[in-house]
Amino acid sequence: MALVAATHAEYIKLTSTRSPYWCVGVVAVLSVGIAALLGAVAANAAGDTGLRVPDYLLGLNQFGVVVLMIMAVLAVTSEYRFGTIRTTFVATPQRGRVLVAKAVVFGALAAVLTALLAALSLGVAAVLTPASSNVSFSDSVALRQIWGTPIWALLCVIVGVGVGALIRHTAGAVVIILVWMLVAESILAVLPKVGPAVGPFLPFRNGSRFLNAAPDADAYHWNAYVSLGYFAVFAALVFGAAIAVVRRRDA
Template sequence: MSTPPPPQQSPQPPAAPPAQQAFGQQAPPAQQPFAQQPPAQQAPGQQAPGQPAFAGGGYSSPIPVVKTHLGHALASEWTKIRTVRSTMWTLALTLVLTVGIGLAFAAALSSDDYTGMPLLAGGYFGLMFSQICVITLGVLVVTSEFATGMIRTTFTACPQRPRVLLAKALVFFGLAFTVTLVATSLTALIHSSMLGGQTVPDWDWDDPIMEGSVENGELIASSGHWMGATVGASLYVALLGLMALAVGTLLRHSAGAITFMLGVVLVPLLAAMFMVGEALSGLRDALIEYSPLNGLASLFRIPMIGEEPTTGWGMLGLLAAVTAALLAAAFARLTTTDV
């Protein structure tokens, strides 16, 4: 048996020689699968893909980061209170009522020989009305933010709630005291120039109310009178406004807080007017003596009750103690309750 011949294989074409490459010329990218690609351009502060969030040098803000303090809260509250239109109108009305009524009072008595009261006492009547403006402003400093919901923004910017209330109290008290001091000082100067030097009759020289107001038979004002009618009265009204701020923080309602404060100022004296008879005489005298209006009148040396006139500084201290207690309660409620 013969062996079959092996199958013939088709001849393979010769392999093509590699393409000639010019000297210094790189191969196309397809022939360089592992070639190093240049890094993509990255914007400043932009994190590269796949890079950890805090790897290397992170983004640094151009705004300097500082620790906040009470000064920042004071600046914020001062900006808020001076840019609100109602603040300017309320303080302007306080100035107009105090000086305007005081001027009218002095003009009405300037033709008489004797006023029957200390030289600077007429400033009380204008301040008796203008204090309502200060009380209203003290309430609105807090309750307006609660009514609009802006108090949430305030507490977000400054989470330290006691610091916020302290800043509000300091800014408002300083502004109210300054404006009231200007108003009472102008009124006192008007009364001194228009009524000073009037002749006081002999029988009134020993009147307890006129103690320190008569010199050589003429009507004068001592340094104590000036201090009480200007600085003392301004402190008294500013403390009433600060008390209104504390009540507004506690109630968080404008109408309710204003009504409460008007009741505190007016109701004791009005209630005493309707208490007749000996059985109610003790309560009536106590309501008159400790009413805010009598405390303010005492600073002008015209108390509403009592044989011996008081200077009013004791009532000012009592008002300061009550205001401090209400502020402490306001701090406690602000820090223990939600907005």
């Protein structure tokens, strides 16, 4: 019951502030907008454009998920910024339960939202993309995008909550996530000698590989489903570390 109460409190916070609505709007525009843009490009091109189903969800799986992670970070850091975290911990002395409640609420939002947007974006792309482009929107790859994207988004949000709780400062947490996810892993993966050794073990590349079927799949030591499990373990470790630190650190 205590977790239910904490989850309800987080739901009230979610629905009573403006930033989540803006984040949802941005994710929707990025997802559907980029899918429609690529569909229009395919419609105006002659023959196969080289685009595949994961490309049409670039706006959602890459940029949109980053926005959702930032939203998860804000769910934690904004409370530290305005001092409301003390009231939250007084109401729920089990501090780990507060983080779990945040992960449940924002993770559920991310999963439901991305499932709907994945289906909608692929639907828009299917309408605009001509048959001559040789793209199938009903095969196993497309279906994996629809059910796999919510899992990817959920795990990324859990990482966002964890990083937000560990760092406590919005700017620092956001920079760490952006640099780590979009810059550091990409650079490490292409470094001579170092890249082939560490690339298959980079967490975000493993999570992204599950959806995108990376062309360098042979470089990994396991299949795409194990890559998803690898990223899930990483998310659990970050979240577990956040709970341990929050329990010991002053608010």
